[in-house]
Every structure is written in structure tokens, then in C-alpha cells.
Amino acid sequence: MSSGKHVCVIGAGIVGASSAYALARQGWRVTLVDAHSVPGEGVSKANGAQLSYSYVEPLATPTALRSLPAWLLSADSPLRWRPRAEIDHGRWLMSFVQACNWPRVQQTTAALLSLSSLSRDTLHGWLDALPAEQRRALHHERPGKLVVYRKPPAREQVARQLQWQAELGCVQRLVEADECRTLEPALAVTGGGPISFGVWTDSEEVIDAAGLTRALAQASGAQMVLGRRVASLDTRPGQGVVAAVLEDGNRVEADHFVIAAGPQAGDLLRPLGVRLPIEPIKGYSVTLPVVDAAAAPRVSITDTGRKLVHARLGAQLRVAGFAELCGSDTRIDPRRIEALCRAVEQTFPGACDLTAPSPWAGLRPATPSGRPLIGATPQRNLWLNVGHGALGLTLAAGSAMLLGEAMQHGAPSLQAQPFCYV
Numbered sequence: 001m002s003s004g005k006h007v008c009v010i011g012a013g014i015v016g017a018s019s020a021y022a023l024a025r026q027g028w029r030v031t032l033v034d035a036h037s038v039p040g041e042g043v044s045k046a047n048g049a050q051l052s053y054s055y056v057e058p059l060a061t062p063t064a065l066r067s068l069p070a071w072l073l074s075a076d077s078p079l080r081w082r083p084r085a086e087i088d089h090g091r092w093l094m095s096f097v098q099a100c101n102w103p104r105v106q107q108t109t110a111a112l113l114s115l116s117s118l119s120r121d122t123l124h125g126w127l128d129a130l131p132a133e134q135r136r137a138l139h140h141e142r143p144g145k146l147v148v149y150r151k152p153p154a155r156e157q158v159a160r161q162l163q164w165q166a167e168l169g170c171v172q173r174l175v176e177a178d179e180c181r182t183l184e185p186a187l188a189v190t191g192g193g194p195i196s197f198g199v200w201t202d203s204e205e206v207i208d209a210a211g212l213t214r215a216l217a218q219a220s221g222a223q224m225v226l227g228r229r230v231a232s233l234d235t236r237p238g239q240g241v242v243a244a245v246l247e248d249g250n251r252v253e254a255d256h257f258v259i260a261a262g263p264q265a266g267d268l269l270r271p272l273g274v275r276l277p278i279e280p281i282k283g284y285s286v287t288l289p290v291v292d293a294a295a296a297p298r299v300s301i302t303d304t305g306r307k308l309v310h311a312r313l314g315a316q317l318r319v320a321g322f323a324e325l326c327g328s329d330t331r332i333d334p335r336r337i338e339a340l341c342r343a344v345e346q347t348f349p350g351a352c353d354l355t356a357p358s359p360w361a362g363l364r365p366a367t368p369s370g371r372p373l374i375g376a377t378p379q380r381n382l383w384l385n386v387g388h389g390a391l392g393l394t395l396a397a398g399s400a401m402l403l404g405e406a407m408q409h410g411a412p413s414l415q416a417q418p419f420c421y422v
């Protein structure tokens with residue numbers, strides 16, 4: 001127990017809400033602060049909804065590096081990059097390129113698989129503790145995930161990856177095109193080119209990220225300071241951070257501070273000399289009402305050709321994808337939404353009402369290597385839980401546990417060491 005010490009968690013996305021929940025269960029008195037008036041309105045709002053416990057390979061791979069020129073030159077590419085004359089952007093790109101080698105990819109994948117496994121066990125425990133009605137509203141299901149490949153050349157590489165991941169405890173199997181259609185009958189009439197093969201992972205789950213964030217924030221019992229942006233952190237020599245200073249001049253004083261501010265985390269820390277290697281990578285989703293249940297997928301489908309994920313959330317289908325390195329602009333490009341709707345109609349014709357899409361865009365807080373930053377900073381009472389990139393929903397519960405352990409013992413556990421900033 002932490003003898004009732006007071007911690008201020010800045011950021012009430014899935015990572016901050018999970019941190020608040022884990023710390024409150026350890027005995028901390030928690031204050032949760034967010035600029036939005038409701039938890040889960042940042043990038044945790046309408047993401048791909050995948051609890052993607054077995055698919056944690058980072059973006060930075062030699063294959064991605066080789067594909068970059070073709071992606072950047074293609075008009076309908078899933079990737080967009082607007083170069084910026086900013087030192088941090090240049091540094092991030094250089095570190096990204098350095099991370100694109102197989103030994104680094106394997107180290108990162110192994111560390112993330114261990115964290116995702118902790119996350120799954122932790123989240124299951126947390127969900128069991130929620131009232132049944134609240135839990136039902138989260139659409140938490142285990143439909144399994146089918147990753148569909150339409151180009152055969154990837155097959156050998158995919159088989160090698162599956163074999164390696166099997167050694168780390170991931171149960172997945174390569175399935176032929178016919179079995180893809182058996183596992184998900186809605187694929188029987190799919191467009192977008194013939195299916196070559198697929199990878200089936202029985203254990204993958206889905207959940208409504210915004211609903212989960214709100215539920216954990218509420219269940220943490222934290223004092224909420226919502227609709228208030230933290231403008232700066234007040235530090236004193238020898239004492240570390242003494243207060244989070246709000247935009248209106250009010251202060252939240254506490255013994256410890258956790259930065260869980262997602263893609264905006266760097267803004268708060270830069271004045272303290274802490275430079276986070278986090279690049280906002282914009283992605284989009286549409287959520288569509290399902291009008292023909294038999295034509296819509298029940299299992300989660302990842303279409304590797306289009307780089308899109310599909311998740312069924314109750315009576316809705318969520319489709320998400322795209323990666324744009326274009327700064328912190330969260331405006332929605334209608335062409336991206338049209339492309340998502342078109343892809344749904346091609347892949348699952350007649351499944352959804354395309355006249356009523358709920359469009360969304362958010363910024364993945366991405367580190368170059370794909371590893372989040374969890375634990376201590378050079379300030380004695382300032383902690384990080386940031387940089388979860390494309391996997392924040394999946395990794396939030398485990399990350400909160402590692403953070404809690406580090407704060408309790410003053411040192412990271414062995415499992416947390418790959419994610420340390422200092």
C-alpha cells in the first residue's frame with residue numbers, strides 16, 4: 001500500500017483512466033485531470049476497438065522501410081507524410097529508420113507480447129469487477145481475428161513470424177482461403193480481389209474503447225477535474241513537481257504526478273527539459289449501423305492489402321486505418337472517410353447503412369520503436385505512461401500495472417525495463 005499518498009494523473013484517455021484505476025486499487029488517492037469534459041474523448045475515442053494481444057509487431061520493420069517509397073508515391077496510399085522543419089520530427093524519423101532492423105523488431109515484439117499478456121489478464125480481472133450492465137454496454141467479445149492476405153508472396157514470411165511467435169506462446173494458425181470463408185461466412189461474397197490465405201487467432205477480443213475509458217475512470221473513484229487543461233507543471237528544487245497549473249491559474253497539488261497525456265504529452269514536459277520521442281500519427285475510423293447482420297463480419301477482420309481493421313461492436317461495424325505523419329491536425333479529411341465507406345461496401349456489400357457514417361480521426365502517440373514509455377523521469381515524483389502508438393487500448397491495463405509497481409517500489413520490475421525512459 002502507498003499509505004494514502006496523493007497522485008495526480010494528467011490525461012483521462014484509456015492509458016490515464018487505466019493508470020488511475022490501478023493506482024487507486026493500490027491505495028493511492030487519485031486526482032484525474034483532462035482538458036475534455038468527458039474521459040476518453042482523445043485518441044481513445046473511436047479507435048479500431050481491437051484488443052490485439054497477438055498482433056503487436058511494431059510499425060518500424062525492414063519491410064515497412066522497403067515499402068515506404070511506393071506508399072508515399074501512391075495516390076490512394078494508406079500512408080501520408082508532410083515533412084516538417086522541426087528538430088523533434090527529424091530526430092523521430094532518424095530513430096524510426098534505425099529501429100527498422102530484425103533484431104530490434106524481435107526484441108520489441110517479445111517485450112510487447114509480454115506486456116499484452118499482462119494486459120489481457122489484468123483487464124479480464126477489472127471487467128469482472130464491473131457491474132454486469134455496465135460491462136454489457138462495452139460490447140466486450142472474443143470473436144477471434146482473421147488477418148486476410150490477398151497477395152501470395154507474403155506467405156513464407158508470415159509463416160516464419162507465426163512460428164517465432166508460437167515459441168513466445170501465441171496460438172495462431174495459417175488458414176487457406178476456403179477456411180477464411182468458413183470462419184467468416186460474410187467473406188464469401190467479398191470484393192477487393194481474391195483471398196490468398198489468412199491467419200486465424202482465436203483469442204483476440206474487441207471492446208468499445210471510449211466506454212471502457214469512462215467505466216474505468218468512474219470505477220477508480222478518482223476525483224475528476226474535467227474540462228480543464230493543464231498549462232504547466234510547477235517544480236521546486238529538491239521537491240520535484242509540486243503542482244499541475246491549470247489554464248485558469250488554479251493548481252492541483254499532489255505528492256506524485258503521472259503524465260498520460262497521449263499525443264500531447266511532450267508539450268507539458270518540454271519546459272522541464274524532458275523530450276519525449278513521440279510523433280502523432282493520424283488515423284481515421286467510421287462507425288456504421290449494420291443493416292444486414294449476415295452480410296457483416298462477426299469476427300475481427302484485418303485486410304492487409306488495404307491496411308484496414310474491421311470490428312463488430314453490437315449493431316455497428318467499426319472500420320479503422322490510415323497513417324498520416326502530418327503534425328497534430330485532427331481535422332477529418334472527407335476523402336479518407338469516403339475511402340473507408342467504399343472499402344466496407346466492396347468487402348461486405350450490403351452489410352451497412354453507408355448514409356449514416358460516424359466519422360472520426362485521432363492521433364496515435366507513436367514512439368520510433370513502437371515501445372511505450374512507462375515509469376520514472378529525471379524528476380523524482382514525475383512518472384510517464386505514454387507513447388502507446390497503435391496499441392494503447394490493448395496495452396493500457398498492463399502498462400498501468402507496470403507503472404503502479406514502479407511507483408510502489410521506486411524501481412521498474414524486470415518486465416518494465418524495456419519501457420523505461422531513464
Ligand SMILES: Cc1cc2nc3c(=O)[nH]c(=O)nc-3n(C[C@H](O)[C@H](O)[C@H](O)COP(=O)(O)OP(=O)(O)OC[C@H]3O[C@@H](n4cnc5c(N)ncnc54)[C@H](O)[C@@H]3O)c2cc1C
Nearest residue numbers: 011013015035042043044048050230262283391392393394
Ligand atoms: C485509427 C486508429 C485506430 C486504432 N486502433 C486501435 C486498436 O484497434 N487497438 C489498440 O490497442 N489501439 C488502437 N489505436 C491506438 C489507441 O487508440 C491509442 O494508443 C490510445 O488511445 C492512446 O491512449 P492515451 O490515453 O495515451 O491517449 P488519449 O486517449 O489521447 O488520452 C490523452 C488525454 O490527455 C488529455 N490531455 C492532453 N494534454 C492535456 C493537458 N495539457 N491537460 C489536460 N489534459 C490533457 C487529452 O485531452 C486526452 O483525453 C488506434 C488509434 C487510431 C488513431
